[in-house]
Amino acid sequence: MGKRIIVLLSGGMDSATLLWLAKREFEKVWALSFDYGQRHRVELKYAKELARMASVEDHIIVEVPIYRSIRGSALIDESVEVPKEDYPEDEPPVTTVPMRNLNFLAIAGAFADSLEVDHIGIGVHALDTPYPDCRPEFITAAESAINAGSTLVAKRKVRIHVWAPFLGMTKREIALLGKELGVPYEKTYSCYEGTEPPCGQCPTCRQRKEALAGLL
Amino acid sequence: MGKRIIVLLSGGMDSATLLWLAKREFEKVWALSFDYGQRHRVELKYAKELARMASVEDHIIVEVPIYRSIRGSALIDESVEVPKEDYPEDEPPVTTVPMRNLNFLAIAGAFADSLEVDHIGIGVHALDTPYPDCRPEFITAAESAINAGSTLVAKRKVRIHVWAPFLGMTKREIALLGKELGVPYEKTYSCYEGTEPPCGQCPTCRQRKEALAGLL
Numbered sequence: 001m002g003k004r005i006i007v008l009l010s011g012g013m014d015s016a017t018l019l020w021l022a023k024r025e026f027e028k029v030w031a032l033s034f035d036y037g038q039r040h041r042v043e044l045k046y047a048k049e050l051a052r053m054a055s056v057e058d059h060i061i062v063e064v065p066i067y068r069s070i071r072g073s074a075l076i077d078e079s080v081e082v083p084k085e086d087y088p089e090d091e092p093p094v095t096t097v098p099m100r101n102l103n104f105l106a107i108a109g110a111f112a113d114s115l116e117v118d119h120i121g122i123g124v125h126a127l128d129t130p131y132p133d134c135r136p137e138f139i140t141a142a143e144s145a146i147n148a149g150s151t152l153v154a155k156r157k158v159r160i161h162v163w164a165p166f167l168g169m170t171k172r173e174i175a176l177l178g179k180e181l182g183v184p185y186e187k188t189y190s191c192y193e194g195t196e197p198p199c200g201q202c203p204t205c206r207q208r209k210e211a212l213a214g215l216l
Numbered sequence: 217m218g219k220r221i222i223v224l225l226s227g228g229m230d231s232a233t234l235l236w237l238a239k240r241e242f243e244k245v246w247a248l249s250f251d252y253g254q255r256h257r258v259e260l261k262y263a264k265e266l267a268r269m270a271s272v273e274d275h276i277i278v279e280v281p282i283y284r285s286i287r288g289s290a291l292i293d294e295s296v297e298v299p300k301e302d303y304p305e306d307e308p309p310v311t312t313v314p315m316r317n318l319n320f321l322a323i324a325g326a327f328a329d330s331l332e333v334d335h336i337g338i339g340v341h342a343l344d345t346p347y348p349d350c351r352p353e354f355i356t357a358a359e360s361a362i363n364a365g366s367t368l369v370a371k372r373k374v375r376i377h378v379w380a381p382f383l384g385m386t387k388r389e390i391a392l393l394g395k396e397l398g399v400p401y402e403k404t405y406s407c408y409e410g411t412e413p414p415c416g417q418c419p420t421c422r423q424r425k426e427a428l429a430g431l432l
Contacts, residue, residue, distance in 0.1 A: 062281065062282045062285065063282075065279045065281065066279075066323050066326060070327070091370065098327075098366075098368075099325040099326040099328075099329055102322040102325060102361055102365045105322075106319040107315075107319065109314070109315040110283070110286055110315040110319060111282075111285075111314075113314035114314050132366060133365035138364035138365045140364075141363075141364040141365075142361045145357040145361040146315070148349070148356075149315055149317060149348055149349035149354045149358070150314075150315065150348060151308045151314050151348060152314075153348070154348040155307050
């Protein structure tokens with residue numbers, strides 16, 4: 001099948017770096033983005049521009065309406081405030097979107113089966129993130145579920161790999177790699193508030209600033 | 217938390233039986249149905265009536281628009297004909313919807329996290345179905361992925377169980393159990409064509425007729 005990959009692209013710095021790395025490592029690259037009612041929906045504009053710059057085969061943007069019915073997360077529920085401090089140490093923060101990466105990977109899996117693509121790329125990094133669905137054990141489990149449910153696997157005996165090369169890296173290390181790859185970080189967006197310019201105070205703005213210090 | 221469950225309800229005979237069984241085995245039961253552009257979308261009308269008869273806590277119907285972008289399955293792509301014979305023996309049939317149960321379980325997992333429900337019920341049976349995402353190894357893998365990605369698990373240390381009590385049963389055995397439970401099979405619907413009355417010839421009509429023979 002050649003080396004083919006669908007990259008989950010939010011428009012943030014991690015997934016942009018992954019897209020540039022995928023362009024180096026794979027022959028054909030698709031980008032997949034999600035409109036899930038996120039407060040920072042503006043990120044999709046950045047995702048589009050990044051996909052265009054990376055000359056992907058196709059940039060698929062899909063609606064994920066279920067999060068309209070789910071309350072309690074600061075990223076999808078306007079009645080919950082985005083915190084203005086670092087992530088908490090001990091438990092999933094209020095910015096957690098329940099089962100987000102499993103939903104995103106399941107959708108990517110459907111496209112992988114349909115387009116006959118045997119890699120799905122996701123830019124999660126476990127070292128400095130508080131989200132349960134960014135940990136290596138989640139990625140491994142999701143990969144098993146995708147393969148067990150796949151038509152491609154059942155028909156062609158080809159395994160689908162969930163490629164998460166940043167799992168063991170810090171955000172700073174991702175930024176250093178991206179700098180080498182020529183990722184246009186000025187075209188990426190990460191703020192949870194969804195304002196332009198970014199708020200500068202939410203957890204993801206703080207992490208981004210540290211990661212990119214001296215590199216822009 | 218008490219015994220709480222979200223049951224995936226298509227409106228067909230298997231999920232209706234599961235709903236009636238769940239009513240017997242659990243204290244609080246939610247039903248979750250999917251509008252994914254299926255040719256047999258009329259099943260949702262039956263699902264609603266079944267949910268009403270079962271007096272569930274809530275019947276959630278969610279849109280799953282991704283299947284509008286995916287081609288090649290007879291259940292979602294009007295250009296592909298529904299076969300008029302039994303399922304093939306060796307490979308996933310043209311009625312396979314790629315990664316359907318993983319998408320449905322991922323959505324159920326998001327609601328489980330959000331509603332704090334620790335069981336998800338699914339009426340798959342592996343013995344006489346050709347779909348990869350109805351096999352026990354898929355259910356086990358999906359359960360692991362849900363638990364690895366769950367906020368509920370991370371916060372409360374409660375595991376989410378994917379309850380699939382029909383895995384080892386034939387459709388006939390499900391029907392016999394349902395008869396005992398008083399499932400109103402005349403209010404269920406399974407035809408892939410989506411016609412009223414059902415076409416009587418597609419694989420699921422054939423299976424249903426055999427399963428219910430002498431019971432209606």
